[in-house]
Amino acid sequence: MLTLYDAPRCPYCARVRIVLAEKGVPYETVTVDLAARSPWLYEHNPPEGRVPVLEDDGWVLPESAVIDEYLEERFPEPPLLPADAADRAAARLLVFRFDDLGKPYYALRRGEEGAAARLETALAALDLLLETMPYLGGSAFGLADAAYLPWLLRLRDLMGVRLDAHSSVVAWLERCSQRPSIVAEIETVASLAA
Numbered sequence: 001m002l003t004l005y006d007a008p009r010c011p012y013c014a015r016v017r018i019v020l021a022e023k024g025v026p027y028e029t030v031t032v033d034l035a036a037r038s039p040w041l042y043e044h045n046p047p048e049g050r051v052p053v054l055e056d057d058g059w060v061l062p063e064s065a066v067i068d069e070y071l072e073e074r075f076p077e078p079p080l081l082p083a084d085a086a087d088r089a090a091a092r093l094l095v096f097r098f099d100d101l102g103k104p105y106y107a108l109r110r111g112e113e114g115a116a117a118r119l120e121t122a123l124a125a126l127d128l129l130l131e132t133m134p135y136l137g138g139s140a141f142g143l144a145d146a147a148y149l150p151w152l153l154r155l156r157d158l159m160g161v162r163l164d165a166h167s168s169v170v171a172w173l174e175r176c177s178q179r180p181s182i183v184a185e186i187e188t189v190a191s192l193a194a
């Protein structure tokens with residue numbers, strides 16, 4: 001049995017929740033209070049004791065991007081990486097370079113000067129990419145989409161960032177929002193705002 005050490009408000013956890021839902025894998029959730037984390041978490045994901053952490057029959061794995069790759073290999077159906085090697089590499093490159101969006105996102109949250117402009121640049125780059133393909137993973141929804149969507153949902157629904165200037169990003173969000181895995185995340189984000 002899989003156990004996910006999870007925090008609803010954590011977008012990195014959301015990456016893993018989306019992949020588990022897409023693959024229809026049953027799992028147990030341990031909801032972590034980020035303000036009062038257990039010694040177990042610090043022991044298994046040192047030094048910061050961060051979530052998400054996945055436990056698979058006693059074997060423990062941290063880091064959302066690595067967990068998602070593990071889930072892809074452990075539960076190959078439905079595939080969330082493209083069949084073609086170059087396309088797979090392109091999807092992985094996007095996940096690897098997530099901080100191009102993540103850094104301005106967290107800078108904006110901290111209220112840093114210039115962060116909004118840097119975020120716009122990152123969104124414009126995503127928009128350009130999504131002009132050429134329906135999903136960040138290429139022709140089908142995949143790990144790269146799961147890796148970015150949680151932040152886009154939080155920008156739109158919690159931080160009030162207008163995405164209208166990036167029409168391909170908006171269309172992609174709408175496309176992804178048809179999926180039960182993303183509907184569940186939209187509900188989770190709404191519950192955070194409440």
Ligand SMILES: N[C@@H](CCC(=O)N[C@@H](CS)C(=O)NCC(=O)O)C(=O)O
Pocket residue numbers: 007009010011012013034048049050051052062063064065
């Ligand atoms: N690189 C990690 C980042 C995980 C992360 O930053 N999780 C946050 C919650 S969103 C956390 O546990 N923060 C607690 C802390 O840093 O002390 C991943 O991709 O899993």
